[in-house]
Amino acid sequence: MTRIVAVDVHDVRFPTAASGDGSDAINRGDYSATYVELRTDGPHVGAGFAFTNGRGNEVTCAAVRALSDQVIGRTLIGLAEDPAGWARTLTADPQLRWLGPEKGVIAMAAGALINAVWDLRAKAAGVPLWQLLAEMSTDELVACVDFHHISDVLTPAEAREILDRGRLGMADRLAVLAADGFPAYTTSVGWLGYPDDKVRSLAREAYAQGWRAMKMKVGGDLDDDLRRARIIREVLGPHGWLMMDANQVWDVDEAIAAMRRLIEVDPYWIEEPTHPDDVLGHARIRRVINRLPGARCRVATGEVAANRVIFKQLLQAEAIGVMQVDACRVAGVNEVLAELLLAAKFRMPVCPHAGGVGLGELVQHLAIFDYLRVGAALDGRMIEYVDHLHEHFEDPVRVRGGHYLVPDQPGYSATMRPASIAEFAFPDGPAWR
């Protein structure tokens, strides 16, 4: 009976700001992790983390420490018995809930701990997390979901129906993944910090590697955005998928004006066209774009959507055509499971957000589980891929020909290499001294 005996929190920061990698219309930082290790009296260590943008990583570290008492002393069996209940000890704590509620720092900290528990469960079971989830009974999965504040749109009975239906054909879908991997797109070609020549050569290189879906950052100067978009579209040809990401920089009317021009290059989606809390704003942008002649462009958002209540509304308001989930922004696997079920109810494709530190390592498990058991169709599903910082993980993502290979190591692929933790520990690691 494995028991969690201690929670270690590491402030790990990679000095990425200087290179221009990761630069977009809003964010420029040193990609960082609030890295959590659950020490147990058994053979395994549970790993989880929150991704941050550098300064302030100590704030999420403090939030993890504030929540740690809810985990220390718990047994794996106890945690598995009422998974939604124990997740609520983190998300609905009567004192700490005030710091959100269910958003920002405190949600990210809850997510780091909850994900670490799932990593531990999967390691203890000797299987990758996607497999642990996909093979759970419908009742076990439903017991992971906090239906609080979403029951007007998704009931436990509806969730059960979705998950039961997801069992049909699962073996066939797994065979598809084993053969082809999971479709992906690359974001490594078009950061705002890159000059035209670099964009062109990176896009050509990516195309040669098999990538047929590429995402660029927009939201700087519109002429620059359009010029760089044309370069990528030229490389991709008319049938490739070109996605655009504005990282929240536009007001609603600015987004509409920008898309009237950018629509020229036939984008597949416009991501984060405005503030992530603005459900009604996204809905208006979507309605206008849908009326542009010849436009097939979808509205996408979700990488910083605060919680299941925001996703519920994005779906209710028909504000999006692609739903993006993040593994570390919300309160962990349990919250993401609620989000995947909401998406399935609305037949909305889910394309997880990756990049940052280790986000691809995590979301590959969620996307595979979603395809196997929840959404149960590919229909445009893709995982983001950014070629940064994978070398710091014990079980890094493997990408071939524009697809993620199915991870096969036990756990949630969240374990960071001890040498990396030591080297990039802030402020005392050698990299920062």
Place this chain on the structure above:
Amino acid sequence: MTRIVAVDVHDVRFPTAASGDGSDAINRGDYSATYVELRTDGPHVGAGFAFTNGRGNEVTCAAVRALSDQVIGRTLIGLAEDPAGWARTLTADPQLRWLGPEKGVIAMAAGALINAVWDLRAKAAGVPLWQLLAEMSTDELVACVDFHHISDVLTPAEAREILDRGRLGMADRLAVLAADGFPAYTTSVGWLGYPDDKVRSLAREAYAQGWRAMKMKVGGDLDDDLRRARIIREVLGPHGWLMMDANQVWDVDEAIAAMRRLIEVDPYWIEEPTHPDDVLGHARIRRVINRLPGARCRVATGEVAANRVIFKQLLQAEAIGVMQVDACRVAGVNEVLAELLLAAKFRMPVCPHAGGVGLGELVQHLAIFDYLRVGAALDGRMIEYVDHLHEHFEDPVRVRGGHYLVPDQPGYSATMRPASIAEFAFPDGPAWR
């Protein structure tokens, strides 16, 4: 030329959890403050704070420290030159913004610092904050507002029109306040932790003191809620205002079912009937309540609304009939000013949230300014009053006959007594040792 030379952060916690004061359907805690002092090279100290519920107060303290560099070294003249711009150095910092964005811990920390700067400005001007704001030119006030992500609903030109119109009759409105004070309601009669007898005697006592508007907590057992509501209604008589506060505990359908019963006692509003992020949920609850026979009950929310973008949508979706703002939840006076202007555009009465630690001290300035210069009408405007913890402030609220008296000391009434800071410092103050 006053310059800010240091930021002191104090973790101050009052042991309120044991008494049952402050207990509601969601929150039970030790009312606490992340208390900020801006040290200057001049005669004044700027005071500001974030209110929290006890555990986790160290997390908001860490967030304030992370933001402090944006304030240290700035001069008061420099801060007054581009007030929206410097507020954005806190709310739109390229690394720290990730921790929100514009919500939760990082917004509360920004609010503590921004409010401390306003306290300093008012002290330096030798006037209470409400007066400093009310006497500013329209251009100066508009320069305080970050229109980013709300410009689709409120333009600078519209804000200017509202604020120019607000100058008309301001002297008359000030005379009304000087004579009568600002209308208030009391929340001290009906916490969930109180037995019936205590509710009855507190309500009678409050009525004898002149209170004709009282708020009770609901969201526990519905029979209990109704029984306690009848007690307060009986004391108030048919013409008094009885407000109800569910503190987010209900799902949308639960809120509707509860209000079908609670409507019997003719509540003036139902506050936080569901999750604070659920704009569409509030809109649905409002539509249903409006159709109940004889119901005049309004939907109210906002005390934990994350930012101006959420308020924008609550107004757009016609989700509320009373808008509640908090002084410490969002990024300070500048953000609240945006919210007051949005409310004025929609002719929505604003009834600020108070209670906690020192919230009444702050919001009285905002409500008075709103009445004098922005909303420019009372039409149901009231400030919440809770009789806790005022003794710890240098310039505490003064309440007579159900009204707040107009504060007349320079500043934002945010300064805590040094003896209280020392006594309740966590974890080393005498109260916690």
